[in-house]
Amino acid sequence: MIEKIISLSLRNRFLVLLVAAGLLAWGVQAVRVNKIDAIPDVSENQVIVFTEWMGRSPQIIEDQVTYPLVTNLQGLPQIKYVRGTSMFGMSFVYVIFQDDTDIYWARERVLERLNYAARLLPEGATPTLGPDGTGVGHILWYTFTAPGMDLGEQRALQDWYVKFGLQTVPGVSEIASFGGFQKQYQVSLIPTKLAYYNLSVQDVIQAVRANNNETGGRKFEMSDIGYIIKTSGYLQSIEEIENIPVKTVNTVPVSIRDVATVQTSGETRLGIFDLNGEGEAVGGIVVMRYGENADEVIGRVKQKMEEVSKGFPEGVKFNVVYDRSQLIEESVSSVKKTLMEEMIVVSLVVLIFLFHWRSAASILIQIPVTLAASFILLNAFDITSNIMSLTGVALAIGVIVDNGIIMAENAYKHLSHRFEELNPEEV
Known part of the structure; x- marks a missing residue:
């Protein structure tokens, strides 16, 4: 031959x-x-299922969230094995598929099974799929150089402006935020006053929920003009929360301020992000999708960052702390x-x-x-x-x-x- x-x-x-x-x-x-990257992607073909149920111990998370999910996800086709991890308030389930399995087909199968498995979980625990990225998908990290802005303002800038702008870049799976404080209203109950007014914690929670919504009315016409009636009840300040009525005692309403104190603060954190020993910083991590060209995606992200930075307050700019394109x-x-x-x-x-x-x-x-x-x-x-x-x-x-x-x-x-x-x- x-x-x-x-x-x-x-x-x-x-x-x-x-x-x-x-x-x-x-x-x-x-x-x-040909796609260009610095290091080969040898990570497993996996789909991550993340469930958050804050305030619960790792053992409760394991028994009521992780175990039901692991047992129900084991019967999927082309699956190798399922691993589960439980920690305070969070559950992670890693579904590992065969190497030749299409990742988006695998995500569809996991999502179909979650529609059934979610009924076995306690109220308030909603499983979600992790980003469609690999173990080496972290291609760029950035922080903010923002003199005069506190950590809460920087985190708000990241979550409500920068994140939405960078997520539109082709090839980007997720923009993961880190650092700073996530602003929230905190209602601190006073147990003695709850007992005095014969109220429970659930009564206060229901009162706040019921007064933080919008109710639709109807449309009527008068003098050839149409009017739409609605009730806008979204809470926008501490005073509005304090004035929410919880109960009526002898024709006198008992409001939130009578049984609790209300303040704005940051969400409880389990750690901080420190940059070069100079103090806390706020920023984000760009996660690349499966099968994308890392060099091209980083170039598109940098170009988008230049556009996004035009809307920053004066003195605020990006500080790239990790850029794989250099490597x-x-x-x-x-x-x-x-x-x-x-x-x-x-x-x-x-x-x-x-x-x-x-x-x-x-x-x-x-x-x-x-x-x-x-x-x-x-x-x-x-x-x-x-x-x-x-x-x-x-x-x-x-x-x-x-x-x-x-x-x-x-x-x-x-x-x-x-x-x-x-x-x-x-x-």
């Missing part, structure tokens, strides 16, 4: 050169569209430099030792054609250009050249023997 291929190639040199040129052109195009550029540049050095050295060695330009040319042509064709396979198997894959390509140059030299030497040997057989008197 190999002899037939060699014979066919020798008789059709133009066809062989045409195929090589086609592979080279295809490979160059594959290099242009990507340095890694790819280093490997490219190594490839060029290898190709130059190999070319010189081949030319000097063979000392025959046609043989040297046939070997040197193999290097760019083979390297370009390797990127076709990288794209076919959805492998990014990273430190590992490009290093493998660099190491393969030696094998390519060795193979070419051996084949050229073998051809010379057989041709010399053939020449001796045909012209013994000249030998």
